[in-house]
Amino acid sequence: QVQLVESGGGSVQAGGSLRLSCAASGVTSSRYCMAWFRQSPGKERERVAWIFSLGASSYYADSVKGRFTISQDNAKSSLYLQMNNLKPEDTAMYYCAADFNFLQCDTDDYNYWGQGTRVTVSS
Numbered sequence: 001q002v003q004l005v006e007s008g009g010g011s012v013q014a015g016g017s018l019r020l021s022c023a024a025s026g027v028t029s030s031r032y033c034m035a036w037f038r039q040s041p042g043k044e045r046e047r048v049a050w051i052f053s054l055g056a057s058s059y060y061a062d063s064v065k066g067r068f069t070i071s072q073d074n075a076k077s078s079l080y081l082q083m084n085n086l087k088p089e090d091t092a093m094y095y096c097a098a099d100f101n102f103l104q105c106d107t108d109d110y111n112y113w114g115q116g117t118r119v120t121v122s123s
Contacts, residue, residue, distance in 0.1 A: 002026040002112040004096045009117030016086050020117060022079040022096030030054065033105035034079045036070060038092035038119075047108050048094070049081065059106070064090075086121045093118050 008020040020036065035050035049070035051058040058070045069082040079096055094117050097110035104110060 002098060004098060004112055004114035006094065006096045006114045006117040009094060009119045011120040011122065012086055014087055014121055014123050016121070017082070017084045018086065018119060020081040020083065020094055020096075020119075022081075022114060024077040024079065024096075024098060027077050027098070029100050030074070031102070032098055032100045033102060034072065034096065034098045035105075035110060036068075036079070036081045037095045037097055037108070037110075038090075039095070040092040043092075045095075045108065046092075050105055051079075052102070052105065083119070086119075088121050088123045091119060091121050 003025045005023045010018060012018055030053060032053045033050055036048045037045050038048050039045040046061060048064050049060045049068055051070050051072055067085045071080045096114040098112045099110045
């Protein structure tokens with residue numbers, strides 16, 4: 001059973017940075033995709049960024065492009081999200097997600113989810 005555990009959330013002022021981490025266990029395949037999602041109260045869940053396990057390509061929502069960077073350490077089965085120049089509108093619960101079906105990568109319908117880590121950005 002795949003388990004995902006996020007860490008690194010916290011409170012920062014606008015313009016600050018945070019680095020989120022996601023530790024994955026129970027991953028039995030080298031072919032998977034992982035993503036970061038976020039959701040704030042009253043808003044729909046948003047897929048922030050995603051990446052294939054076997055490639056260097058990564059993809060970002062327009063709202064974070066140029067400020068956030070997704071990366072992975074396959075040897076450690078870990079996923080990261082470097083968030084720079086944070087804005088109050090980035091305030092949300094951030095979730096790590098994974099799926100072994102590449103057809104799901106560019107969707108919001110991932111099979112495995114972490115419990116989330118909260119990010120609060122004050123103005």
